[in-house]
Amino acid sequence: MNILDTIVAQKKKELQEIKEKVSVKELQYYRHFSSPVTSLKKSLAENTEFPIIAEFKRKSPSKGNIHIDANIKDVVKGYQLAGVSGISVLTDTQFFGGSNEDLSDARDLTSVPILRKEFIIDPYQVYEAKAIGAGAILLIAAILTKEEARDLAALANYLGLEVLMEIHDMQEVEKLNSYVDMVGINNRNLKTFEVNLEHAATLASALPDDILPIAESGIHSARDILFLKEAGFKGFLIGEYFMKHDHPEKACMNLKEELIKIQV
Numbered sequence: 242m243n244i245l246d247t248i249v250a251q252k253k254k255e256l257q258e259i260k261e262k263v264s265v266k267e268l269q270y271y272r273h274f275s276s277p278v279t280s281l282k283k284s285l286a287e288n289t290e291f292p293i294i295a296e297f298k299r300k301s302p303s304k305g306n307i308h309i310d311a312n313i314k315d316v317v318k319g320y321q322l323a324g325v326s327g328i329s330v331l332t333d334t335q336f337f338g339g340s341n342e343d344l345s346d347a348r349d350l351t352s353v354p355i356l357r358k359e360f361i362i363d364p365y366q367v368y369e370a371k372a373i374g375a376g377a378i379l380l381i382a383a384i385l386t387k388e389e390a391r392d393l394a395a396l397a398n399y400l401g402l403e404v405l406m407e408i409h410d411m412q413e414v415e416k417l418n419s420y421v422d423m424v425g426i427n428n429r430n431l432k433t434f435e436v437n438l439e440h441a442a443t444l445a446s447a448l449p450d451d452i453l454p455i456a457e458s459g460i461h462s463a464r465d466i467l468f469l470k471e472a473g474f475k476g477f478l479i480g481e482y483f484m485k486h487d488h489p490e491k492a493c494m495n496l497k498e499e500l501i502k503i504q505v
């Protein structure tokens with residue numbers, strides 16, 4: 242079993258338990274369920290200066306502990322101040338050290354669009370995303386069939402959530418569907434953890450024109466961003482590079498300054 246299989250097996254267990262505790266009907270009474278969401282896609286398209294989705298991630302299977310005691314409120318406030326287009330919050334607990342409360346806390350503090358970073362395999366998790374305050378969800382093509390991907394994306398759109406579909410190779414391009422708003426190319430192979438920025442650059446030209454392309458993972462400098470921008474990417478998802486600092490929000494601010502400097 243690779244790590245994705247292990248995570249999905251764990252998700253199935255968690256889903257069984259949580260569905261018995263909280264019904265989909267109950268999720269619809271959560272206070273965030275009916276609060277308005279701002280568009281991540283629009284925010285990325287309009288913010289050409291810093292089209293960054295900054296991630297909040299305490300640990301990961303590939304890196305171990307990154308910033309295990311990080312405080313979501315401080316980091317989110319700082320990311321907002323740095324002018325990011327979106328914030329990605331890992332809600333998985335066992336493998337990434339996150340929680341649904343992290344996302345709700347973030348939502349209470351900011352109106353910057355929030356992406357729920359989760360291994361979504363069941364409609365329940367889409368309702369849950371809405372209930373905890375997300376504006377967009379991640380769908381990982383590698384763990385979904387074409388039909389599952391379409392049904393989950395359609396449900397997300399119906400609930401007013403945007404969809405970022407993550408793909409890693411050419412074959413997965415065919416899992417895209419008309420409900421997908423943004424496509425993320427993951428530079429990290431989730432099965433082997435290998436990271437390669439050239440990977441995204443090569444795939445970029447094969448993407449449909451009407452879906453906003455985002456480069457994910459392994460971005461560590463303003464130069465990396467420029468390289469990927471030249472390859473056609475319009476958004477950049479950055480986690481570890483920020484989170485490994487004592488003050489992730491400062492690292493974010495510094496990257497912005499560096500980016501502005503090298504572009505003039």
Ligand SMILES: O=P(O)(O)OC[C@@H](O)[C@@H](O)c1c[nH]c2ccccc12
Nearest residue numbers: 427457458459460478479480481482
């Ligand atoms: O920390 P990095 O290398 O900057 O990567 C961020 C993000 O792309 C990564 O966390 C990620 C991309 N796809 C995922 C799917 C699940 C969990 C995590 C991820």
